[in-house]
Amino acid sequence: MDGERASALRQIFVRAIGGVALAALVMGGAAACKQDEGGSGSDTAGAKVCDLKIGFFGALSGADAGLVTPGQQAAKMAINQYNAEHADCKVSLQEYDSQGKPELAGGLATSAVNDAKVVGMVGPAFSGESETANPTFQQAGLPVISQSATRPSLSEQGWKIFHRGVGNDFSQGPAAAAYIKGLNPAKVFVVDDQSAYGAGLADEVKKALGPLVTASDKATDNQQDFSAIVTKVTGSGATALFYGGYTEEASPFLKQLRAGGYKGTFVGGDGIYDANMLSVTGNADVEGAVATCPCAPATEAKGTFVADFQKEYNAAPGVYADVAYDLTKIFLEAIGEGKSTRADIQAFLTSYSKAGAATGVTYKWTDKGELDPAQVRVWAYVAKNGQWAPDKEIPKA
Structure with a gap:
């Protein structure tokens, strides 16, 4: 009889603790939802969506890195400038080093889409890796803008997430x-x-x-x-x-x-x-x-870009640096306006039409993601x- 009573008491105790734990879990989930409801830059939920990430995808090492690292430097500079003005809600750059190899692109793309904080991607930089990575980005709804992938067929695959920041071949x-x-x-x-x-x-x-x-x-x-x-x-x-x-x-x-x-x-x-x-x-x-x-000289870019880059890196900006800077700032503009999901940022790009601070190019895209032909320069x-x-x-x- 004592053993049965002890067993019953233990069950009551477990149910009581379980109820408290469940209540805490529900309240915690509700609090988490409330944290995110307003979106970045919104005060309706009493908090902003912060710590979002912009990806940068390309050959950051290897023989062809010279084509990509100037853009990576410029993207990092754009984010540093944004964070200096938004110290209470910063954005970070998440780098994906493909070494320019399509065989590495698939795994990197999967890693990117599995990180819910990554809401936009600058790149992939090359056409071959774009062919491999973009289907994964399309499936996950992750918007991408390539600063340098120029193969024309990239815009013919039905990828709604694809955008090109320069002219194609x-x-x-x-x-x-x-x-x-x-x-x-x-x-x-x-x-x-x-x-x-x-x-x-x-x-x-x-x-x-x-x-x-x-x-x-x-x-x-x-x-x-x-x-x-x-x-x-x-x-x-x-x-x-x-x-x-x-x-x-x-x-x-x-x-x-x-x-x-x-x-x-x-x-x-x-x-x-x-x-x-x-x-x-x-x-x-x-x-x-x-x-x-399909790019103007980065060393002749507009505004303060050249001086800022020179100060930051003690070097003149290289190939596609000005383009990558502008594309990164487009993503940052979306985040600054409260676009905190991939879908919101994709919609933002669809109707975008503004001149880049560095290139002076008006970035607006066709329904296939091609840059407006009037803006293409070689x-x-x-x-x-x-x-x-x-x-x-x-x-x-």
Whole structure:
């Protein structure tokens, strides 16, 4: 009889404690809901939604990092400036280092969408990794704006979350071809690295050059010996060569072309428009090489951007730094206006139409996420004395 009574008392005690715990859990959940109800910048719930994150996705290490790290620096600077004015409700930059490799992009994209605090993504920076990551972002409703992924087909996949902050290769390809035609070449040789970006851009250049293209060839990822292609180029009679791809292969290729006696003009797309192409190739071989880019010179950006960047990093802003800065500020503007969910920020982008503080470009997008064609600009840059010197804006076709 005593044992039964003790057992009954224990059950009553457990039920009582369970009831208290359940009540605490319900009240805690209600408090948490109340914390988030008002959204960032709203006082209706008595609290703001803080500690949100903006992602930055691209090659932050590896051979092609020179194309991405200036944008990462600019994004970080934009967030630091925002936090200085919003010390009570800060935003952080969450970095995803893809090393420029599509095979790493899927896992990074999954990590990003599983972090509920990440409400917007600057990038992915390259087209190949975009093809891998964007389906995951689409499924999770995470809005993205790429500062430099230019493959045209990215906007044809039905990804509502996709936005591009620059022109695509339908603009860069013909512009590069127009620049090459201005060199009055006898013949043109075209080489690409078979990447989503490089092959697509080279195809657009070939279309625009037409019969001027005497021959073409393919490089491979991580290729270091280009002797077979060099032999073809030097024997082709081409006085200009277009390379579609990235610095990692373009640099040794150009060095071997010069060693093989090729004197023609080497032209590449924005995949070679970085500091590594200059320093790794060396002044003697890279001098006179040309890079096209759907971007104006970052060193001539508007407002205080150049001075702010120089003060922050003791260096001039590099490729796409001004674009990434503006795109980050668009996400920050949304957060500052109380948009605290991915869906709210996606809706914010859909109707956005304002000029960027650094680029002066009016950012507004078509229903496929393409930048308004009227805002697209393509520039040519020439390697001079170890620097990329702005040559000219290439007129639109």
